[in-house]
Amino acid sequence: MSIVEAILLTIVTASTPLLIAALGELVTERSGVLNLGVEGMMAMGAACGFAGAILFDSTLLGVLCGILAGGLTAALFAFAVLGLAANQVASGLALTIFGLGLSGLIGAPFIGARRDPITHLHIPGLTDLPLVGRLFFGQDAFVYASLLLCLGVGWFLFRTRKGLLLRAVGENQTSAHSLGLPVLRVRLLAILFGGACAGLAGAYLSLVYTRFWSPGMTSGRGWIAVALVVFAAWRPDWALFGAYLFGAATVLQLHAQAAAIGIPSQALSALPYLATIVALVVLSLGRRRDTGAPGSLGAPFVPDR
Amino acid sequence: MKRLFTHLLATAALALVAGSASAQDKLKVGFIYVGPVGDHGWSYQHDVGRKAIEEALGDKVETSYVESVPEADSERAIEQLARTGHKLIFTTSFGFMEPTLKVARKYPDVKFEHATGIKRADNVSTYAAKFHEGRYVIGQIAAKMSKTGVIGYVGAYPIPEVVSGINAYFLGAQSVRPDIKIKVVWANSWYDPGKEADAAKALLDQGVDVMAQHTDSPAPLQAAEARGLFGFGQASDMIRFAPKTQLTAIVDNWNDYYVARTKAVLDGTWKSEDTWGGLDSGMVKMAPYTNMPDDVKKMAEETEEAIRTGKLNPFKCPVLKQDGSEVECQGGTALSDEQVLGMNFYVKGIEDKLPQ
Numbered sequence: 001m002s003i004v005e006a007i008l009l010t011i012v013t014a015s016t017p018l019l020i021a022a023l024g025e026l027v028t029e030r031s032g033v034l035n036l037g038v039e040g041m042m043a044m045g046a047a048c049g050f051a052g053a054i055l056f057d058s059t060l061l062g063v064l065c066g067i068l069a070g071g072l073t074a075a076l077f078a079f080a081v082l083g084l085a086a087n088q089v090a091s092g093l094a095l096t097i098f099g100l101g102l103s104g105l106i107g108a109p110f111i112g113a114r115r116d117p118i119t120h121l122h123i124p125g126l127t128d129l130p131l132v133g134r135l136f137f138g139q140d141a142f143v144y145a146s147l148l149l150c151l152g153v154g155w156f157l158f159r160t161r162k163g164l165l166l167r168a169v170g171e172n173q174t175s176a177h178s179l180g181l182p183v184l185r186v187r188l189l190a191i192l193f194g195g196a197c198a199g200l201a202g203a204y205l206s207l208v209y210t211r212f213w214s215p216g217m218t219s220g221r222g223w224i225a226v227a228l229v230v231f232a233a234w235r236p237d238w239a240l241f242g243a244y245l246f247g248a249a250t251v252l253q254l255h256a257q258a259a260a261i262g263i264p265s266q267a268l269s270a271l272p273y274l275a276t277i278v279a280l281v282v283l284s285l286g287r288r289r290d291t292g293a294p295g296s297l298g299a300p301f302v303p304d305r
Numbered sequence: 306m307k308r309l310f311t312h313l314l315a316t317a318a319l320a321l322v323a324g325s326a327s328a329q330d331k332l333k334v335g336f337i338y339v340g341p342v343g344d345h346g347w348s349y350q351h352d353v354g355r356k357a358i359e360e361a362l363g364d365k366v367e368t369s370y371v372e373s374v375p376e377a378d379s380e381r382a383i384e385q386l387a388r389t390g391h392k393l394i395f396t397t398s399f400g401f402m403e404p405t406l407k408v409a410r411k412y413p414d415v416k417f418e419h420a421t422g423i424k425r426a427d428n429v430s431t432y433a434a435k436f437h438e439g440r441y442v443i444g445q446i447a448a449k450m451s452k453t454g455v456i457g458y459v460g461a462y463p464i465p466e467v468v469s470g471i472n473a474y475f476l477g478a479q480s481v482r483p484d485i486k487i488k489v490v491w492a493n494s495w496y497d498p499g500k501e502a503d504a505a506k507a508l509l510d511q512g513v514d515v516m517a518q519h520t521d522s523p524a525p526l527q528a529a530e531a532r533g534l535f536g537f538g539q540a541s542d543m544i545r546f547a548p549k550t551q552l553t554a555i556v557d558n559w560n561d562y563y564v565a566r567t568k569a570v571l572d573g574t575w576k577s578e579d580t581w582g583g584l585d586s587g588m589v590k591m592a593p594y595t596n597m598p599d600d601v602k603k604m605a606e607e608t609e610e611a612i613r614t615g616k617l618n619p620f621k622c623p624v625l626k627q628d629g630s631e632v633e634c635q636g637g638t639a640l641s642d643e644q645v646l647g648m649n650f651y652v653k654g655i656e657d658k659l660p661q
Contacts, residue, residue, distance in 0.1 A: 006510035014503055104341065111343040114546050117531055210498040210524045212546060215341035216373065219497040250500070254507035257490040258457070260657040265463070265491035 007255055008135050012143055013209060015247030017042075017201040019146045021225035022232070022239045023153050024197020029229055030157060031190035032170035032296035036092025037077055038198050039222025040099020045070040045202025047103035050213035051110050059118050063203045070199015071192050073099050078191040082184050085300040096222070104215040115211045142204045147240075149197070154236040166190060170294035173301045183301055198222065231280055233292030238283075242276070249275040332393065332571055334358060335386035336370035337379060339398035340496050346521035346540035347495070347557070348372060351397045351420075353541075354559030361564045365571060376400025380407060387412040393570045395563070396420065399466070405429060416575050418566060421466065423646065425577050432562060435583030436466075437473035437645065438612045439555035439591060440517075441619035442605055443537050444477025446552050446594075447515040448485045449601045450535050455486045457513030459504045461495045461520045463660045469648040470519050473619040475655055481604070488513055489657050498524040505529065515552075526551060535596065542592040553605070554592035561587055581642060584613040620645055625653035 021038055028035050048069030053062025077095045080086040118140055121127065126137040157163040169176045169186045177183050205221070206213045224246065232238035249272035257265050336355050340348040355368050369391070374382045379401045386394050387408055396405045397420040409417045409429045422431040447456045456478060460467045471489060478485045488511060490504040501520045505528035508516065516529040516536035523546040529536035530550040538544065538554025562580065569575040582588030591609055594602045611617035622634035627650065635641040651659050 003510055006506075010503060010506045010510070014499070104343070108343060112345065112545060114527075205499060210502050210522070211527060212345075212498075212523060214345060214498060214522060215343045216496070217498045219494070219499060221499070251503055251507065254490050254504045255511070257504075258488045258507045258511045258513075260488070262658050264660045265493060266660060269491070269493040 002131065005131050005134060007251060011244065011248045011251045012135070012139060014251050015243045016143050016146045017204045017209065017221060018225055018228060018246060019240060019243035020142075020149065020204065021198045021201035021222060022228040022243055023146075023149055023236060024194035024201075025225055026229045026232065026234055026236060026239055027153060027157070027166070027197075028190045028194035029297055030170045030234055030294055031166050031187045032173055032294050032299065032301070033081060033187050033191055034088045034092065034298040035074070035077055035095070035191060035194055036089060036226060037073070037095025037099060037222075038194075038225050039218055039220065040096035040103075041070045041073045041195050041198035042099075042202040042205070042218045042222040042225075043103040043216070044073045044099045044106075045199030046206040046217055047107035047110075047202075047213060049199070049203025050113075050115070050206040051106060053115055053207055054110055054113050059115070059207055062207055063200065066199045066203025066207075067196045068199065070195040070197070070202065072195070074191050074195020074198070077195070078188050081300065082187055082191070085302050088298050088300065100216060100218075107213045107215060110213050113212065115207055117211065118208055140208060142200075142208060145200075150236050150240050157236065167294070170296055173296040173299065177301075177303060183303070187301070198225075201225070227276070230293075231276060231283075233283065234294065235292065242279070245279060246272050246276055331367040332365060332567070333389075333391040334366055334368045334567055335391035335394045336368065337374050337382055337386070337394070337396045337398075337401060338370060338372040339374060339376060339400070340521060341372050342370070344496055344521045345523055345543065345546075348397070348521075350541050350557040351395070351559055354563040355395075357560035358563050358567050362567060362571070366567060374401075380404035383408045384411070387415045392416060393418070393567060393575075399464075416570055425579060427577055430566070430576075430578050430580070432580040432582070433646075434557055434588040435581060435645075436555055436557070436589060437469045437619055438583045439589050440470045440473040441477035441612065441617075442591060442608050443517060443553060443555065444474040444479075445481050445608055446597060446601055446605050447474070447517060447535075447537075448478035448480075448482035449604065450552065450597060451482075451485070451515045453512050453514045454482070454484060455488060455512045456515045457505070457508035457517065458487060458489045459501055459508070459516070459518035459520055459525045460489055460491050462493060463491060465646060465648045467519045468651070468659065469620075469645050471655070472648065472652045474517055476619055476624075476652060477608075479654055485654075487655055487657070489655075491660065492520050494520070496521045498522040501525050502528050509534065523547070538592060544592065544595065549596060551592070551595060552597055553594045556590040556592055558588055558590045584609060585615070627651050627653055627655060629653055 025038050045066035049062045049066025052065025053059050080091040081088050120138050120140050123137050127133045166186055169183050173183050228242045231242045253268035253271045256268055338348040342348050342352040371382050393416045395418045399421045402422045405417050405419045409426050417429040419431050421433045425431055458471055475487050488508055492500050492504050501522055502524040505525035509532055514534045516525050518525040518539050523543040526536040526547045530547040535552050536550050538551050540557050542554045544551045594605050618639035620640040624632045
């Protein structure tokens with residue numbers, strides 16, 4: 001395996017959880033709801049995904065537990081911001097704290113347990129191709145799922161009636177409501193979808209990325225996912241680009257260190273963030289004033305007001 | 306923003322600790338941890354020490370702890386423990402130094418124990434372990450086990466404690482294989498399993514075939530396992546994470562020290578001291594030597610014994626810096642403790658540049 005191939009493979013692993021979580025948050029925000037609790041939902045997904053995988057001795061069931069846990073955590077958020085019309089920023093922050101804390105409690109009995117690596121796709125002939133074989137035909141199921149998810153979200157948002165409905169709700173909740181669109185129901189589903197994605201991303205962390213669970217292992221990846229949505233101007237294709245750009249910068253700086261190229265490690269560590277900011281500036285220059293943010297993003301909705 | 310949350314979490318945890326305060330006749334012993342007790346490493350081992358106190362002294366003591374306390378905001382957590390009747394408080398990270406001293410001035414009748422610190426007061430002791438002794442041993446093992454002749458190291462931050470570990474590891478490796486090469490990657494974090502794994506993968510991709518780390522999670526060890534290569538555990542025995550990969554682990558063993566210091570408070574013999582224990586006092590222990598041929602195991606055991614009995618010092622003079630200049634030998638036949646504790650240079654043979 002050449003070094004280029006090895007680097008590319010690591011980049012895919014590092015980018016996948018970011019992409020999955022960002023896609024979920026993207027759909028939530030497109031419906032006009034800002035959920036800052038991604039980190040907490042991800043932590044829940046990591047803990048419950050790992051716990052499920054150990055208890056049922058099945059990675060698949062573990063993943064389902066992770067998705068479910070993310071969705072349930074998101075349901076709490078939905079109750080607060082939709083049911084009670086609570087402030088979305090405050091509720092999201094509370095959700096992060098809650099998720100990190102509860103996941104610590106749930107995961108505690110599983111500290112010290114480990115899982116075996118999951119199987120990767122292997123197509124004789126194709127997977128053994130030099131350079132591109134492992135990259136395209138030798139990944140784990142999560143990677144393919146994340147790419148399908150990206151296509152699916154893009155197709156749903158821009159090619160289906162329901163997607164149009166969701167965007168309409170996010171763009172102008174009052175108009176949507178006066179047209180008789182079910183604003184709250186659309187948002188509920190969007191929030192649950194975002195939670196499920198965050199849960200899936202969390203399960204990826206504890207089941208594939210590092211095959212053990214430990215408290216706080218999300219280490220801020222949920223926040224990066226939130227930032228990626230802004231970076232991507234609420235577009236799934238740009239989210240894909242952003243997630244891989246960030247993943248690539250993270251991995252490349254580690255390789256640069258290992259190769260001893262003589263740039264201080266602190267500067268290299270800042271590189272992923274720097275790259276993101278530069279890309280953001282370049283993109284926003286191209287876009288002029290329109291950031292692509294949904295018009296009703298973050299505004300609470302009370303039907304009779 | 307992340308710091309704010311950990312901070313809020315710590316406050317919440319603190320409220321729980323304070324809520325459980327009762328039983329005035331028992332000696333209350335408090336602990337402040339920088340990470341979660343479930344980190345499998347640094348904080349975990351301190352918590353093992355806390356449990357050892359409970360086991361050894363039973364109903365004479367009552368212990369409590371606050372985990373994941375950010376270093377920058379530890380003062381309130383420490384003061385809270387002091388205010389709720391804890392008479393002996395262990396603060397277990399270098400960054401807790403100033404807050405510990407500050408709270409100690411306000412509560413002169415409370416005894417403080419600060420891990421890896423360098424400043425003491427009448428009621429503040431410091432203690433640390435000579436991890437570099439263990440690193441010399443694993444360096445020798447790494448050099449013997451490596452086929453590529455390149456060994457790797459994931460470091461947290463370029464601070465003296467970590468740098469002296471890298472040097473000891475490399476000197477150990479060099480002592481059995483003069484042409485050995487080392488590659489170092491800094492994670493710039495004590496605890497981020499995902500990043501630690503990526504750092505390890507980067508090293509393995511570049512030809513490293515034995516992995517060592519000075520971060521807190523078993524992720525680098527697991528990365529080595531995924532490639533069928535070798536690695537070492539850090540802070541605690543991590544064999545359960547990689548049964549076929551871990552060669553040994555450097556285990557921080559605070560149990561004896563914690564029990565002794567708690568007893569001293571109970572007996573009224575506690576004094577402010579500085580303790581720097583190594584393999585000789587059992588504060589540093591080696592996990593069983595596994596997954597290696599008998600001759601390598603024998604060599605490791607002999608080296609461990611030689612360091613324990615004082616026949617061998619990892620930093621025996623002459624120690625050469627990267628440019629070949631000799632480090633002044635302030636400790637007689639080896640570098641002095643101060644020189645090791647303040648080490649800010651790589652030894653000769655490491656080709657990387659130390660971030661300053």
